[in-house]
Amino acid sequence: MDSPILHSLFENTTLDHSIARPVYLQLADILLDCIKTDKLRSGQKLPSTRDLAGLLQINRITVGKAYEELQMQGWLESFVGRGTFISAHLVDHEPETLTSSRHNPAIKKAGFRIPFQNYPDKATDIFIPELHLDDGYPDPSLAPLKELYRAYRNQLTRGGLYHRFGSYNDPAGPQYYRETLSDYLNTTRGLKTTAQNILSVRGTLMGINLVCTALIRPGDVVVSGIPGWKRADHNFLHAGARHIGIPVDEHGIVVETLKEICRTQKVRMVYVTPHHHYPTTVSLRIDRRLELLRLANEYGFIIFEDDYDFDFHYKHRPLLPLASADENGMVIYCGSFSKSFSPAFRMGYLVGAENVIEHLAQVRILLDRQGDHMLDNAMATILQDGTLQRYTRKAIAIYEERRDLFCGLLTDQLSDAVTFTVPEGGMTVWTTFADSINLESLAQKALRKGLLISDGKTHQYPDYSSNSIRLGFASASKDELTRSVAILKKTL
Known part of the structure; x- marks a missing residue:
């Protein structure tokens, strides 16, 4: 050497x-x-x-x-x-x-500055016990997973491999899916769309983020109800918008407050969940719906309509979306199939005027060149053959039975501790606990007994406080609901 x-x-x-x-x-x-x-x-x-x-x-x-x-x-x-x-x-x-990576731990902190913003807590890998009264998730055991798998597999075995796998396609989504979804929405929701009014996205959050990126500028005013969905609220703040919260009562957002805001400042967008307001589950009353549309036409603001669980309504037929009455292209309508299958399936869509969808598709390329065209087309197949519609009818009947049982258990077992209104739709009960009950402590004690519930923090705001949480009933069997309420009673 x-x-x-x-x-x-x-x-x-x-x-x-x-x-x-x-x-x-x-x-x-x-x-x-x-x-x-x-x-x-x-x-x-x-x-x-x-x-x-x-x-x-x-x-x-x-x-x-x-x-x-x-x-x-x-x-x-x-x-x-x-x-x-x-x-x-x-x-x-x-x-x-320049130290050795072989002898040092993984880097925990970057050497550059990260701008601070008060983002919501990310979902953590907490232990999920057998019993859970969640945020309002579906029961995946009811979903037509075999039919979706079969439809997806067929996408992989058909001809035209280069067209399907060898090149990029329309960022708005495959034509077959958009045409099928357009027909479905027109039939079930009273919309007036063609394929050009549809943009495929990976769930509601992506739809909100895409609209904020493409249409909201720093300083724009965005209005939504309080309490609301903090995932949406933080998207507005991330876009640099000035977020204004307005009250929510038993008839939905108080539109009269919105009118007062519009008289004094320029509103760019109003975010609303009119069918079942998140988190309280109340429906926006018809007079407020009409007034909201009138204000949008008068003051020129966007209505972002998040219709996250349209299909699941029990008392009567679902209320038609605001988008069905929109004649001036003021509404961007957002829906999701996650409530039909599972949050693990990221399938959603935006509906809007053709030039809005074209603009959003161009911006989407910067984030995600295109969605999962294979999954989109598989979904189109089970929409077209009626599989999803049959599943929805079956699930509605089962979820309604679970709702009735759960609300009966709450009344019989916990009437001295909770108050609630039986929801007309959705998958959860907005439940208010007595002021003497600490929800954070209750959630911790229940978890130790094998029951997962919310601690209520996600629904607290600086100027709003309610000792309330969402107790989801759809994802649990009747036996699990009975055992869950028994644990709550014992814990209380």
């Missing part, structure tokens, strides 16, 4: 033949570590592959592959007849400025 210093550098090197990482990459890691810690410096010659192989008692080819790996990455350079050297393009540095 050319240098006793290099000999001492490598003589204690150990390579582990029992682990999955190839030996040549282990050697490359060691060499890179020596370069980063200045044990090997710019321009320094490395031992020949024969010498280093003999010292380490490995195959010469292995050393050559390690050298080639680092040479391709730019750390080494090789010259015919002269040997292999540490790249002359590397600037010598202090050892502490």
